[in-house]
Amino acid sequence: MSDRPARGVDPRRNTVGAQLARLGFSDVERVAATMRRLGLLPPSDGAAPAGPGEPAGPAGPAAGLAVNVIIGELAASADADLALRCLERLVEAQPAGAQPRLLPALADNPGLRRRLIAVLGASSALGDHLVAHPLDWLILAPDGATAGPSDPAVTRRGLLRAVGADPAAAVPRARGDGVAVLDALRLAYRRALLVLAARDLTGTVSLDDATAELADLAGAALDAALAVARAGAGPADAPVRLAIIGMGKCGGRELNYVSDVDVLFVAEPVADHGPGALRKPGELGKPGEPGGLPGSGAPPDLEATLRAATRLAEGVVRVCGTPTAAGELFPVDVNLRPEGRHGALVRTLDSHRAYYRRWARTWEFQALLKARPVAGDLELGARFGEMIAPLVWTAASRPDFVTDVRAMRRRVERSLSRFEADRNLKLGPGGLRDVEFAVQLLQLVHGRADAKLQVAATLDALDGLRRGGYVGRRDAAGFADAYRFLRVAEHRLQLQRLRRLHTLPRDPGELRWLARCMGLPGAAELAEEHRRVTRTVRSLHEKLFYQPLLEAVARLSAEEMRLTPQEAADRLAALGFAQPARCLRHIEALTNGVSRTAVIQRRLLPAMLPAFADAPEPDAGLLAYRQVSEALGRTPWYLRLLRDSAGAADRLARVLATSRYVADLMTRAPESVRLLRTEEELRPTSREAMVRTLLAVSRRNPEAADAVGRARAVRRVELVRIACADLLGLLDVGAVGQALSDAAAATVEAALLVARRRVAGGDDEALPVRLAVIAMGRLGGRELSYGSDADVLFVHEALPGTPQPLAARLAADVIGELHRLLALPGPDPPLTLDAGLRPEGRGGPLSRTVEGYAAYYDRWSLGWEAQALLRAEPLAGDAELGARFCALADRIRYPSALPAGTITEILRLRGRMERERVPRGVDRAMHVKFGPGGLTDVEWTVQVLQLRHARRVPALRTTATRACLRAAATAGLLAPAQLSALDAAWTLASRVRNGVMLTSGQRGDLLPGVAPGLERVARALGYPADEVDQLPGDYRRAAARAHAVALEVLGREQ
Structure with missing residues (x-):
């Protein structure tokens, strides 16, 4: 609280009510009445206050005008009305004849007055405790008792004595384990908490010391709980050494007022257990001596030891967590133990060692970073610490370190409700977990080689990072201040009702109370400071991880901070870069020098590197970014776009580090980076607009190869647009297929114009033949994937007066030129036209007239050809001719009666295709095109x-x-569940197929079964890093359901 002099009420100025309102009291009438009852105010506004030694209402004698210092202290508290109500209740609860009297003591003792009223205004829970135990205010009276830091040994002795245990005993044992003992422990704990809260609220203890004392208090309570558990142990229980290892904030000596206490239990047998065999904590025996190291005498019964230790551990959990009339201490959380909820509650040292060496995940080593013996056998606990230290500080070299770290962070983010994210001090963006997570990760990365970082407390670790040059001095100070602000806010929230709270209140009155608790004028100032702090912390990863990497390679002066190349490489490796030395060279190439480009890159890269690191292929993404930057380095708009357009740099990093397909396209068409300026610019261009643009481009360029090259370049940029929108989650698979199909259609239209012009000698309108291109397959359904060929048919018609053989030859020449132009080498993905679905297949003519098609289909058509025509749709060329062909196709593909055996023939063909086109040795269930329940299964059923x-x-x-x-489904041919199964499988298979092409740059129909291919595809599909293994199972289930539906429907229709 503030050290300013407390202002009292001057009855000579205005009315009492007005003065009380100015002092910050809310319900002034009720407050004035309460004060009169207590004798803090005279009976009426006009009367003089009581003088020294005169009676003053029910409170008895008051100290004249000096009594106003009580009112002033009340007004200075966080909630003046609450403090007064609690004070009245406490006065009324005082035993008759109790000495000293409370109000006179408050008037006479400034230290007591500040401490007690600060508590009453900040904590209704501690106020309730004082009312229930009305003489406990006396422990706040002596200045010496609350002046300095508490001694952990004194705290331990006090709690052990509260349960009747001898603190000097080698194995303290309580006087019993009944409710009375549990109540005594709770009262002793609450009184210690009261003293600490009073010191905290009056500014006589720092946050760092307060959190350490709370952890020491919890450790003492665990020791007392263990003494109670021993009192309840049976005579048959084997003697056992039991260490309680504090984890989390308890282990790090940075505990909250209200928190679960995370622990592990470590047990060892007592080999020789005669008189004096057990020693005081820290007093070691030698092997072979009574009480020496385990294994020094006859082999103990390990099973009996673990049974006895488990009963003691269960007793500790019960003693601490069981509510009684005096409340509860704290829940003991044992879920950080090996195997979590399913693991043994107690293990020996050897058992822990075996588990951590063979089975533990990265998060477990991160949790062990804060492990510390806090109660029980401290020597055994120290041996546990020595055993795990090498494992903790080499965790960053584990192969799954990066993946696990990313997964841990995402689990935290997903666990937080969006509704409260901005108010959550612990888990919200810019909250405590952001600071703790980042600091711990840097400890694990650099603590391998720097023992100064091997500390448990967050602020100690941050200071070590600063002193070691891993974090800048000003940054470290800023983050430490932010961390302290958030922790103080969290503490004040928890003190109010002694509940585990981490979320800022919405109520303005509660926000005002919290602000005053923290020494801020009001709610607005608190909200603004919270926003400032979270903005600071949100830059944590950039400041702590990435800025020092630039300093390591740039020839700049930067405070005292400069990572060595090896330290920088270690940090990049821990963040997910596979070849850190090579990546450092990319960073150096981008940022070195004094040019404007290098200066802007030094500003951009710290914010972009996190996006690279979080993507599946950070190395490839950084390399592509370097290539694009070098290609556009002197272009004035490029770096300005990344610097000034919100989200553009992040979008660029994400797509480059996720998709080799996009990276390849962008390095060949760097100007396509412009598309990332806004999400709006990533919306696909309409087919009509594409056709207009490409036809205009084609007409402006008389040279055929140049004209089609420019048209293909426009398509290349459109492919970048579509792929980026897909990867950024702006398009669903249906929209992607339509956009890819429209880009292909426009490109064929433009190339057809150029081909006709070249065959005609310059004037395409002079060509005496009409030609239409008919889309087939996925192109006809506007369902192209990134790697699909364009299935087409060609239909021509001679103009009047043109012989049919000449028209056929000219049509073939145009089609040949069209194929040639689209197949010319170039920087864009090829657009291959496949006319293999034409009558007579590859042995038949490339183009026929409508009449020629009609004659063939009427006489020779097979079932599969009618099936192929189901996708026929005009694509390019003469629209009227295309429509006439599709009218013919309607007669074939929508027959009045299906010839006998047609479906059997189709199913036989499908089986042959599956056998021939699925490579041997692959898992057919993972083949998204021809596997069971894949694209072919669904499409052929339809x-x-x-x-x-x-x-x-x-x-x-x-x-x-x-x-x-x-x-x-609408027509009743499919049940709703059948529709859902077929649609889900087709959608997922199409997305997988696109994902394979996007991530690898090569077409493929097989879902990768293992990393890295599986991770790349899953991440491209939007799976979080810790859920990529779910994709194969998701696909198998969807495909199995679709295959069952396909068999059912085809069997019925056959």
Whole structure:
């Protein structure tokens, strides 16, 4: 609280009510009445206050005008009304004849007055305790008792004596384990808490010391609880050495007022247990001596030891956590033990060693960073610490370290409700966990080689990082201040009702109370300071992890901080970069020098490196960024875009480090970075707009190769747009397929114009033949994937007066030129036209007239050809000719009656394709195209329904798979569950197929089963880093359900 002089009430100025209001009291009428009852105010506004030795209401004698210092202290408290109400209750609770009298003592003793009223205004729970134990205020009276830091040994002795145990005994044992003993322990604990809170609230103890004393108090309570548990042990229980290891904030000596206390239990047998065999904590025997190291005498019964130790551990948990009339101490959390909830409650040293060496995950070593013996056999606890230290400080070299660290952070983020994220002091963005997590990670990375970092407390570790040059001095100070602010706010919230709280209140009155508790004027100032602090902490990763990497490679002066190249490489490796030395060279190349470009890169990279590090391929992403930056380095808009456009730099880093496909396209078309300026610019271009643009480009360039090259370059930029939007979650798989199909259609349209112009000798309108390109397959359904070929048919028609053989030859020339132009080497992905679905396959003519197609289909058509026509849709060229072809196709693909055996023929063909096209030795269930429940299974099921029912159900006459599925369900051909199964499997298979191409840059239909391929694809699909292993199971289940539906539907339709 503030040290300013307390102001009292001057009855000569205005009315008492007005003065009370100015002093900060709220319900002034009630407050004035209460004060009169206590004798703090005269009976009425006009009367003089009581003089020295005169009676003053029910409180008895008051100290004249000096009594106003009590009112002033009340007004200075966090909640003046609350403090007065609690004070009245406490006065009324005083035993008759008790000496000294409370109010006179408050008037005479400034230290007591400050301490007691500070507690009453800040903690209704401690106020309730004082009312229930009305003479406990006396422990706040002596200045010496509350002046300096408490001695942990004194605290331990006090709590052991409270349960009737001898603190000097080698094995303290309580006088019993009944409710009276438990109550006595709780009261002793609460009184110690009261003294600490009074010192804390009056500013006579620092946050660092307060958290350490709270941890020491918890350790003493655990020792007392162990003494109570021993009192309840049976005579048959084997003697046992039991150490209680504090974890988390208890182990780090940075405990909250209200918190679970995380512990581990370590037990060893007492080999020789005669008189004097057990020694005081810290008093060691030698092997072979009574009470010496385990194994020094006859082999103990290990099972009996563990049974006895487990009963003691269970007793400790019960004693601390069981509520009684006096409340509870704290819950003891044992879930950090090996194997968590499913593991043994107690283990020996050897058992712990075996587990941590073979089975432990990274998060367990991070938790062990704070492990400290706090109660029980401290020598055994020290041996546990010596055993785990080498394992903790080499954890960063484990192969799964980076993956585990990312997973831990994401679990924390997902556990927080969005509703309270901005108010949560512990887990919210910029909260305590951000500081603690980052500091611990840096400790694990650099603590291997620097013993000064091998400390448990967050602030001690941050100071060690500063002194070691791993963190800048000003940054360390800023983060320490932010951490202290958040911890103080958390403490004040918890003190109010002694409840475990971490969330700022919404109520303005409660915010005002909290602000005053923290020495701030009001709620607005508290909110502003909280915003400032969280902004500071949110920059934590950039400041603590990435800025020093730049200083390590840049020739700059930077405080006293400079990582060595090896330290910088260690940090990059821990953050997920596979070749840190090479990545440091990229950073050096980007940031060295005094040019404007280097200066801006030094500002950009600390914010971009986290996005690279969090992506599946940070090394490849950083390399691609260097290549793009070097290509655009002298372009004025590039770095300005990344610096000034919100989110552009982050989006660029994410896509480059996730997708080799995008990285390859961007390095070939660096100007496409412009698309990342805003999310709006990543919306796909419409087909009509693409066609207009590409036709204009083609007409402006008379040279055929140049014209098509420029059109393909426009398509290349559009592919970047689509892929970036896909990776950033802005498009679903249906929108991706439509956008890719539209880009292909526009490119074919433009290339067809150029091909006609070249065959015609310059004027495409002079060519005496009309030509249309018909989309087939996934292109016809507007469902292209990134790696799909464009399945097409060609149809031509001679203009009047043109011989048919000439028209056929000219059409073939145009088609040949179209293929050649689209296949020219270039920096963009090829667009391969595949006409293999034409009549007579690859042996038939490339193009026919509508009449030629009709003659073929009427005489020779097979079932699979009718099935293939279900996707036929005009793509490019003569629109009227394309429409006439599709009208012919309607007659074939939507027959009034399906010829006998058609579906059997189709299913036989599907089986052959699956056998021939799924490579040997692969898991067929993971083949997303031809595997059971894959794309072919779903699409052919849909197409059988179209062949059978589209004549009578017009809604089935669509080339789009998912639209047809919905139409089939509406028509009653599919049950809702069947629709859901088929749609889910098709969607996931399509996304996997796209993900394989995006991440590897190569087409593929097989879902990778292991890392790194699996991780890359799963992350591209939006799976968090700690859930990538779920993708194969998700796909197997979806595909299995779809396959069962396909078999059922095809069996019915056959």
